[in-house]
């Protein structure tokens with residue numbers, strides 16, 4: 001089932017604000033570029049400010065609700081990029097490849113239009129660290145089916161390098177694991193609407209009744225007390241870098 005991002009732009013505006021610590025990790029890889037392509041750009045989170053950026057996304061509403069009017073934003077799909085070969089120094093795709101109908105074709109297109117490197121932010125599994133699985137075990141299956149593994153990405157791209165992106169406890173970008181130290185957030189329907197995984201699981205609100213009770217009687221704090229003084233946690237988010245060699 002593909003998601004209609006035209007219905008989600010408002011929730012994204014409210015709950016998916018780029019996190020400055022994650023931005024710094026991404027910009028580390030774009031800082032020497034003059035021209036950057038942002039594929040599956042959504043509202044334009046994490047676009048670097050020191051160079052020309054072109055954004056592309058299939059959703060008209062996501063494009064219309066962008067913050068950055070200086071960037072040229074086009075409607076289109078990763079699998080068929082309307083650009084010449086080698087037009088960009090770096091191409092980035094942030095938390096989007098798992099939504100593409102053909103990830104391999106999209107990455108092939110990104111490689112074609114890029115001279116130096118691809119920068120992907122993706123997810124490779126909770127590494128046993130995400131307590132929400134105790135309440136809603138389906139989340140793992142849903143996400144593992146959608147997201148490519150690192151070996152899939154190696155098959156598609158060839159050599160890649162991988163960097164862990166540990167998630168801060170007060171992450172401002174409300175993706176799935178962003179609220180790992182703020183459990184009550186998962187009870188908020190608006191927050192859940194801005195996280196695509198939940199839309200693929202029936203009756204989530206009722207299913208989260210046990211979490212509601214555990215928060216109310218302090219059982220959550222007792223069960224997961226080992227998290228309460230952590231600032232960052234590895235929840236499987238990774239930057240995947242592929243150096244292009246189009247020669």
Ligand SMILES: C[S@@+](CC[C@H](N)C(=O)[O-])C[C@H]1O[C@@H](n2cnc3c(N)ncnc32)[C@H](O)[C@@H]1O
Pocket residue numbers: 005016039040041042043044045046056057058059062076077078079093094095096099100101106
């Ligand atoms: C989770 S949002 C991420 C948006 C943005 N990169 C960010 O970090 O906020 C996923 C985005 O992927 C876009 N998308 C879905 N299918 C796509 C495709 N085939 N090619 C490019 N983008 C796609 C959606 O429209 C949506 O804006």
